[in-house]
Amino acid sequence: MKNREMIRKMTTNALLAALLALFGIMKLPSPLPGCEFQLSAPFAICIAACFGFKRYFKIGLLASAMNLILGTHSIVNISIAMIFRVVAGGVLAIFGVNPVTIVVSGPLGTITGRLTLGGIMGTNPLTLVAAAVPGMIFTAVAATVMYPVMRRLVQRGTGC
Numbered sequence: 001m002k003n004r005e006m007i008r009k010m011t012t013n014a015l016l017a018a019l020l021a022l023f024g025i026m027k028l029p030s031p032l033p034g035c036e037f038q039l040s041a042p043f044a045i046c047i048a049a050c051f052g053f054k055r056y057f058k059i060g061l062l063a064s065a066m067n068l069i070l071g072t073h074s075i076v077n078i079s080i081a082m083i084f085r086v087v088a089g090g091v092l093a094i095f096g097v098n099p100v101t102i103v104v105s106g107p108l109g110t111i112t113g114r115l116t117l118g119g120i121m122g123t124n125p126l127t128l129v130a131a132a133v134p135g136m137i138f139t140a141v142a143a144t145v146m147y148p149v150m151r152r153l154v155q156r157g158t159g160c
Contacts, residue, residue, distance in 0.1 A: 013055070016047055017062035024063065024081070025072045030134055037135045042142035045088060045106045046150040053093035060085045076120060083116050084109035102147050106139035 023040035030036050040063075048056035064081055067073035073081070088109030095101045110132050118125025 013059050013062065016051075017059045017066065020044060020047065020059060020063035021066040021070075021072075024067055028138075037138045039142070041084070041088075041106050041110065041135070041139040042146050044085065045092070045102060045139070045143040046146045048085075048089040048092045048105070049097045049102060049147055050150050050154045053089040056089050057085060060089075076117070079120075080113040080117050084113045087112045099144070102143050103140045106143055107136035110136050110139065 020040055020043060023043050024038060026039055027036040028039065044056070044060065047059055051059070060081070064073065064078045068075075068078055086109075088105040091105040091108055092101050111129055114128040114132050115125045117123075118128050
């Protein structure tokens with residue numbers, strides 16, 4: 001029975017990583033230039049909330065490796081994604097999974113990532129944060145809607 005559980009967990013991790021990588025590639029357009037939304041952020045929050053920080057971080061590493069190998073993300077993209085994962089997942093791990101942490105973890109991860117990106121690129125980080133505000137709102141709302149659905153699916157089917 002232990003092997004079956006391990007295989008189920010590995011398969012679930014691979015599926016979630018593939019979805020996270022795919023959602024990281026897809027951008028939803030915004031009415032404002034440069035303010036597109038990524039579906040990966042709210043999905044990542046749901047993974048962290050449902051499976052815990054350690055497993056979420058492993059899934060995120062696998063998704064980043066896929067995006068790097070496919071050439072859809074650069075080292076800078078992956079570095080910013082890892083900062084997002086540490087901050088957003090850390091908020092959930094430290095303060096627990098509740099409606100407030102579901103709403104704030106993604107925007108806090110995005111803000112930290114944008115501040116870091118500003119330092120890397122030598123640009124005004126506040127401009128980058130301001131451009132990300134529509135995406136942060138989208139992340140907070142989408143994660144709030146997606147989390148109960150994902151939690152029910154995880155409880156019902158995977159046993160992970």
